[in-house]
Amino acid sequence: MFICNHCPYVKAIMDRLIRDTNELKQLGINSVAISANDVADYPEDSFDNMKTVAEQNGFSFPYLYDESQEVAQAYGAVCTPDFFGYNKDLKLQYRGRLDASRKEAAPADVRRDLYEAMKQVAQTGHGPEQQIPSMGCSIKWRAA
Numbered sequence: 001m002f003i004c005n006h007c008p009y010v011k012a013i014m015d016r017l018i019r020d021t022n023e024l025k026q027l028g029i030n031s032v033a034i035s036a037n038d039v040a041d042y043p044e045d046s047f048d049n050m051k052t053v054a055e056q057n058g059f060s061f062p063y064l065y066d067e068s069q070e071v072a073q074a075y076g077a078v079c080t081p082d083f084f085g086y087n088k089d090l091k092l093q094y095r096g097r098l099d100a101s102r103k104e105a106a107p108a109d110v111r112r113d114l115y116e117a118m119k120q121v122a123q124t125g126h127g128p129e130q131q132i133p134s135m136g137c138s139i140k141w142r143a144a
Contacts, residue, residue: 001084002077002139003063004035005053006044008103009136010081014057016098016105017081020115022060029118031061036072037080037140045140072139079136085118085127093127094118097134 003010003017010017021031037045047065054063066072075084085094094117100106117128 001031001033002036002072002075002080002082003033004037004042004045004080004137004140005049006037006042007080007137009079009101012103012105013081013098013101016101016112018057018059020098020112024115024118025060027119027122029122033059033061033063034066034071034077035063035080036066036069036077038069038142040142042140069139069141077139079134079138081136082134082139083114085114085121087121087125087127089125093121093125094131095133096131102135 001017024031035045035050039046043049050063050065053059075082077084081098083094083096083098084092087093094114096113096117098114099112100110113132117131121127
């Protein structure tokens, strides 16, 4: 997943993100988060602040900084949050949202899109046919 510290879309889902990644881990599905934002323009997304956010939220997954922004470009990441789910053969099976949340968390009983998709991938090797793209803040690219 591509996330960052300052994005209101990420902040709105943080509790759900922690819940779902922990539950996916119990199914043998690991997670990793990457922040690729330009910290010169968005200092809240600095590596030191990333460590603080990870500690405060009890991340059970690595939270990596893509300083060169090459990883985000290679993935085609466009926003935070942006989720990519792979099967055991490292074939992309899910590219979508966590759930219907926007800048505010969706109702508690909303469908858990990422969780359900990755559970399906674990069981069948294939993601759902219908996937809803992520919505959030754009990746903050450095000026060329």
